[in-house]
Amino acid sequence: MRKPCCDKANINKGAWSKQEDQKLTDYIRVHGEGCWRSIPKAAGLHRCGKSCRLRWLNYLRPDIKRGIFAEDEEDLIIKLHALLGNRWSLIAGRLPGRTDNEVKNYWNSHIRRKLIKMGIDPNNHRPHQSFSRPHASSAEGASTSESLNKGHKVPVFKSRAAATHHRISFTKEESTIISSPPLNLDLTIALPSPMIGSLEDKAIQNSESTKTLVMEIDLNC
């Protein structure tokens, strides 16, 4: 049995006060991030380290972009979700100033609903009734990280892409998936391709190497 990450008796929970935010911000400005476990004590906060980390990363960091998502950001999230599944931190990494929590919330509250309305299964980005793989169809409602994170979903639809170039760095794994059949980005139905299966396998084989490749992708396709 693992020890709790902190002494729960002396720990504040719930919403952060302005004073707490200030203490954490001041501390990190002076000492920088890192060693979250020791930060609460050092900063004079009655919070657990995890809570401090979350507050900083999702709310207090100076480079966070807040407010509504632009259309091109939304398009990018959809495309990346088709590629990466529920790997929110990876998706957020491609959206400067956005946090994984924000992206996740936005997906669950806006995009997911929107896709369902359009008759697209948000879990596999395919139309609801057809072409659903057995393991994917079970994901309706509660999708498990197992089904989404480990199995790579292949992009089979496209949004009305904002006609912009995005300079994004991808891991080898991601770029393997991207590199061949070109992203069908028009919310149209793509027939399952044997090519795609082999690419998925290839991607999994390559996943050991996380060496990042920097590539330009043209989202106009």
Place this chain on the structure above:
DNA sequence: AACGCGGGCAACCGCTGGCTC
């Protein structure tokens, strides 16, 4: 005006994987 309901968001919880000893 009061109430219920649903959406949005911040925060928590528990698991995982990497690292160290």
Place this chain on the structure above:
DNA sequence: AGAGCCAGCGGTTGCCCGCGT
């Protein structure tokens, strides 16, 4: 080799607010 620690991640929860009745 394996046990323990830690940061990071994704899923889930709970609160708040706006809207409809």
